[in-house]
Amino acid sequence: MHNTEQKILNAEDLRSRGxxxxxxxxxxxxxxxxxxxxxxxxxxxxMGSCLVVGLNSDASVRRLKGPTRPINDQxxxxxxxxxxxxxxxxxxFEEDTPYELIKAVRPKVLxxxxxxxxxxxxxxxxxxxxxxxxxSIPLLGGYSTTxxxxxxxxxxxxxxxx
Numbered sequence: 001m002h003n004t005e006q007k008i009l010n011a012e013d014l015r016s017r018g019x020x021x022x023x024x025x026x027x028x029x030x031x032x033x034x035x036x037x038x039x040x041x042x043x044x045x046x047m048g049s050c051l052v053v054g055l056n057s058d059a060s061v062r063r064l065k066g067p068t069r070p071i072n073d074q075x076x077x078x079x080x081x082x083x084x085x086x087x088x089x090x091x092x093f094e095e096d097t098p099y100e101l102i103k104a105v106r107p108k109v110l111x112x113x114x115x116x117x118x119x120x121x122x123x124x125x126x127x128x129x130x131x132x133x134x135x136s137i138p139l140l141g142g143y144s145t146t147x148x149x150x151x152x153x154x155x156x157x158x159x160x161x162x
Contacts, residue, residue, distance in 0.1 A: 007082035008090045011104040019050055019089065025107035025123075027054030027098040029061045029145070031070040033080050036143030043137055044111040045086035052089045052105060053081055054098040063096055071149065097122040106130060114138040 009017070024047050030037055045051040055078055061070040070077065078090045093101045102110065102123035110127040116136050118124065124134045 004079050004082040007088065008078045008092070011091055011101055014052065014089055014091060014105055019052070019105075021050060022048035022109060023050045023052055023105070023107045024048035024109040024111055025052045025054065025098075025102060025105060026111045027056070027093075027101075028113075029056045029065065029070060030077050030081055031061065031065075031072055032145045032148050033077075034143045034145065034148065036140040038084065038086075039140040040113055040137065041081075041084060042086045045088075047111060047135065048109050050088045051086060052091060052107065053087055054101050055081065055090050055092045057092050057094045060094055060096055069149075099123055099126075102126050108132045110134045112136055 024044050026041070026044050028037075030053070041051065041053070055074065056064065058070055058074045061074075072080075074092050078092055081087050081090045091101060091105070095101075099122050103126055107127060108130075109132060110121060110123055111134075112121045114136050118134050118136050121134055121136065127134050
């Protein structure tokens, strides 16, 4: 069994380990991990022999989600993801999209959540050109990091006004 720290690699380390086969790749911010994330990652992992998660860096999350995010820093987010049995490796990337990372790791399967249509999935051209498959899989309803943050903020406001 991997130690969680050993599962957090950069693209070069991942290639040097010879991680190939039917590698599945997905990416995201994974700021506050919730059951929707876990369900999605488990289903993505079932699509191949190895799941690599591209994780947006803190700077990338700030550019995408705004100055108050992420709630958890990239090292913390990577450790939590790496602790999941369904996640084989985590690679942090600095860019706004994982395009260069996908180009470097060359997955056979590229997966995003159902809020992304296949034609909008970044890296689709690379994966399909290499004969791989791209999927948008349905998300488990009722879970959202943004909604969790809003609930916490509302609770905090209520407590401060009591």
